[in-house]
Amino acid sequence: xxxxxxxxTGREAIAVRHLGKHFGGAxxxxxxxxxxxxxxxxxxxxxxxxxxxxxxxTLLRILAGLLPQSEGEALLHGTPITGPRRDIGVVFQSPVLxxxxxxxxxxxxxxxxxxxGREKLRTRAFDLLKLVGLDGFEHRYPWELSGGMxxxxxxxxxLIHDPALLLMDEPFGALDAxxxxxxxxxxxxxxxxxxxxxxxxxxxIGEAVYLADRVxxxxxxxxxxxxxxxxDLPRPRGLDVMNTEGFxxxxxxxxxxxxxxxxxx
Amino acid sequence: xxxxxxxxxxxxxxxxxxxxEALVRVLDxxxxxxxxxxxxxxxxxxxxxxxxxxxxxxxxxxxTLLGFVVGTLGGLLLGTxxxxxxxxxxxxxxxxxxxxxxxxxxxxxxxxxxxxxxxTSKVVNAGLVCFFPLMINTIVGLRSAEEDRVSLMRSLAxxxxxxxxxxxxxxxxxxxxxxxxxxxxxxxxxAIVGEFVGAxxxxxxxxxxxxxxxxxxxxxxxxxxxxxxxxxxxSLVAVVRRRALFWDPSSREGGGRTRLPAPRxxxxx
Numbered sequence: 001x002x003x004x005x006x007x008x009t010g011r012e013a014i015a016v017r018h019l020g021k022h023f024g025g026a027x028x029x030x031x032x033x034x035x036x037x038x039x040x041x042x043x044x045x046x047x048x049x050x051x052x053x054x055x056x057x058t059l060l061r062i063l064a065g066l067l068p069q070s071e072g073e074a075l076l077h078g079t080p081i082t083g084p085r086r087d088i089g090v091v092f093q094s095p096v097l098x099x100x101x102x103x104x105x106x107x108x109x110x111x112x113x114x115x116x117g118r119e120k121l122r123t124r125a126f127d128l129l130k131l132v133g134l135d136g137f138e139h140r141y142p143w144e145l146s147g148g149m150x151x152x153x154x155x156x157x158x159l160i161h162d163p164a165l166l167l168m169d170e171p172f173g174a175l176d177a178x179x180x181x182x183x184x185x186x187x188x189x190x191x192x193x194x195x196x197x198x199x200x201x202x203x204x205i206g207e208a209v210y211l212a213d214r215v216x217x218x219x220x221x222x223x224x225x226x227x228x229x230x231x232d233l234p235r236p237r238g239l240d241v242m243n244t245e246g247f248x249x250x251x252x253x254x255x256x257x258x259x260x261x262x263x264x265x
Numbered sequence: 266x267x268x269x270x271x272x273x274x275x276x277x278x279x280x281x282x283x284x285x286e287a288l289v290r291v292l293d294x295x296x297x298x299x300x301x302x303x304x305x306x307x308x309x310x311x312x313x314x315x316x317x318x319x320x321x322x323x324x325x326x327x328x329t330l331l332g333f334v335v336g337t338l339g340g341l342l343l344g345t346x347x348x349x350x351x352x353x354x355x356x357x358x359x360x361x362x363x364x365x366x367x368x369x370x371x372x373x374x375x376x377x378x379x380x381x382x383x384x385t386s387k388v389v390n391a392g393l394v395c396f397f398p399l400m401i402n403t404i405v406g407l408r409s410a411e412e413d414r415v416s417l418m419r420s421l422a423x424x425x426x427x428x429x430x431x432x433x434x435x436x437x438x439x440x441x442x443x444x445x446x447x448x449x450x451x452x453x454x455x456a457i458v459g460e461f462v463g464a465x466x467x468x469x470x471x472x473x474x475x476x477x478x479x480x481x482x483x484x485x486x487x488x489x490x491x492x493x494x495x496x497x498x499x500s501l502v503a504v505v506r507r508r509a510l511f512w513d514p515s516s517r518e519g520g521g522r523t524r525l526p527a528p529r530x531x532x533x534x
Contacts, residue, residue, distance in 0.1 A: 064420050084422040096413045099512040100435045112431065113421045141512055 013165060013197040014040040014063070018072035021058055021223075032058045034222035036072070043195045047212035049202055049254060055223025056201045060169045063199065064090050076165060086114055089158030091171040095150035097142040103129065103153050104138040110161045121160060128156040131190060148179040155187075159194070168200040172207075181239055184210055188236060205258075209250045210237060217254055219261045227257050300482035309486035317471075318490060324466040326494060328384055328456040329449075332391020337448050340396045341441070344403025349429075361400070369393045369455070373462040387459035387467065394455030395448035402444030406437025439513045442506040449498045457491070 019036040022029050032055040040046045048056050061067040063074055065084040074081045076088070089110075097106045107125045111118060129135055132152040142150055151171055158166055172180040184207060191198060202208050208215045209231055217227040233246055241247050282302045288294075289301045296304065312318040343361070346353045373390055380386035410433050418428045460469025468487050475483040510516045 061416075065422075066416055066419055084420050086422050088420070090417070090420040092413060092417065094413060096411075096417045098414070098432070098435070100438075109417075109431075110421050113418070113423045113427055143512070143514075 011042045012039055012075075013042045013044070013077065014038075014199070015075040015078075016063075016072070017075075019059070019062065019069050019074055020071040021055070021062065021067070022070045031222035033062075033069075034224055036223070036225055038216055038225055038228065040197060040199060042197050045191055045198045045200065045211060045213045046216060047200045047202060047208040047214075048216045048218055049205055049208035050218030050223070051220060051258065052203055054218045054220035056203075056218050057169055058223065059218075060090075060167050060199070060201055063165075064088060064167050086161065087164040089161070089163035089166045091151075091154050091158045091166070091168045093170045093173055095142070095147075095154040097150055097153055099142055102139050102141055103134065103145070106142065106153050107156045107160055109157055114161060116161060124162075125156065125160055128159055129153075131193070132156055132186065146179075148175055148183060151175065151183065152186075155190070159190075159196070164197065166196045166198045168198060170202055171200075173202070180207075185239060187211065192236060205251050205254050206242060208254070209233075209247055210239075210242060215250075215254060217257050219258065226261060227254075229254065297479045297481050300485060304482040305485040305489070308480070308482040309489060312483065312486055318468075318487075321466055321468050321471045322490065322494070324384065325453075325456055325460070325468045325491075326498075328387035328459070328467065329391055329453045329494075329498065331384075331388040332455055333395055333449055333452040335388060336392035336395040336452060337399045337445060339392065340399030340444070340448070341403055343396075344400040345407065347400070348404045348407035361397075365397045370458045373458050376459065377463040382463050382465050387456045387464065390459035391452040391455035394458075395451040398447040398451060399441070399444040402440040403437060406440030407433050409440065410436045439510055439515060442502070442510060446499060446502045446506070449502050450495055453491070453495050453498065 016036055016038050019033060020031070021033040022031050024030050036059065038046075048059065050056050058067065062069045063076075063081060065081050065088070068082075076085065098109070101109065104122075104125055107129060108118070108121065110116075111121045111125075126135070126138065129138055132155060134149060134152055134156070137145065137149070142153065145153070151174075154171070158168075172183045175183060188211060200208075200211060212231050215227075215229045215231060216225050217229065218224065219226045229250065231250055233241055233244075233250075286301045286303060289299055300308075343357070347358050347361075348354075369390070372393065376389050376393075377386050380389055410428075414432055414436070415428065418432050423431070456467070457469040457472075460467040461473055464470040468491055472484050472487050475481075475487070507516045
């Protein structure tokens with residue numbers, strides 16, 4: 001971690017090669033992922049979309065170093081991911097905040113775990129909390145916040161140690177539709193400001209098209225990447241982009257691809 | 266509203282005592298079976314003013330507190346060992362459970378033989394009785410950390426020691442405090458039972474000797490003191506708990522004192 005946030009678009013951030021994952025053993029092997037291949041460039045916002053059970057969460061857990069793959073390899077900046085790494089930030093489906101820590105304390109959790117410079121990063125935590133609209137809430141506790149606010153704290157926590165890669169596993173899936181849209185707008189704004197490499201997972205086609213530079217379409221049993229689709233819509237995208245012809249065309253194309261394989265029930 | 270409730274409660278208790286007093290007098294119940302509340306009150310005042318209760322109260326409280334400290338420390342240590350070490354769990358835990366199945370108060374006579382009539386045997390007895398609830402709650406608490414939270418810590422490349430101190434221990438605190446509240450009352454029971462079996466001082470011994478002299482009113486007055494002691498000791502733990510666990514739902518609701526924390530999940534509020 002060098003602390004800089006320069007944009008180096010074009011360089012490979014993540015390279016996934018022939019990645020496979022099997023669960024179980026001795027007779028009843030379930031293949032969750034099969035022959036996954038893709039590359040994510042630095043600063044790119046890539047969204048993986050697929051129905052539930054297509055193995056997209058498994059893919060994310062492998063990239064986060066929480067789960068070993070069965071075959072193939074995943075590289076982050078050229079080095080294989082063999083376990084949890086400090087240069088990756090993860091946002092889970094639920095905020096996973098510790099109720100005994102304040103908002104600031106939760107945001108600083110990576111700093112405490114990785115024994116980074118507390119003083120400097122405290123200032124950064126205040127900045128990031130302001131960035132997500134939580135200034136003034138630093139000393140509140142998670143139970144005093146709404147679901148959307150809690151997930152924003154989780155986002156700050158994932159960004160605090162300035163990771164090279166942000167992994168997001170359906171982070172807004174538990175929120176109501178309106179909060180979810182607002183969070184998407186905000187995430188796009190934060191991404192445009194910070195230009196992190198993001199791998200975002202969702203089962204919402206609309207969310208995928210709205211957020212992504214590129215959408216990877218996944219199908220289940222076994223989980224495979226069916227299609228890679230570059231979303232060529234100008235940024236910043238307002239919510240009204242969803243009513244445009246171009247947006248609709250992307251959504252239709254993804255839906256058709258998923259339907260063709262029986263991916264959508 | 267609350268003041269009125271409080272007054273109503275006092276009136277209700279006073280009415281109960283009045284009915285008791287009247288029934289005993291009207292039915293002419295002998296004093297060695299059931300004394301009147303006024304006789305119990307007189308015995309209480311006599312015991313306190315003569316300084317008789319003072320020494321015994323001190324002895325019983327010391328035994329209870331020392332037994333509480335010894336027993337809960339033991340429960341914390343063993344509980345942690347069982348929760349953390351699979352080997353310890355496999356070999357030691359069944360023995361501890363077997364030991365727990367036996368009523369510890371049945372051990373009291375043996376403990377008096379081993380540790381004498383003094384305070385030590387009561388401390389041992391109290392410690393043994395309050396050891397188990399704390400051990401069980403420590404084990405359950407340390408093991409109850411949610412999978413998501415463990416994943417989060419792991420994704421940050423936290424060491425097992427960090428996961429223990431930064432996640433498992435705070436996560437176990439509600440369980441441990443629930444165990445401490447129970448253990449405090451258990452320690453008092455252990456101390457009293459020890460005194461019943463054989464002691465030189467203490468409220469349990471006092472009850473025994475009053476029983477021999479058929480001083481039933483005196484016994485009731487000691488029972489009253491014992492319940493006050495139990496209440497105060499329990500509230501002490503409860504106060505510390507509410508301070509330490511300000512973040513726990515059971516503290517925030519303000520109600521329910523000795524409720525065991527339910528398996529909790531962090532749902533969106």
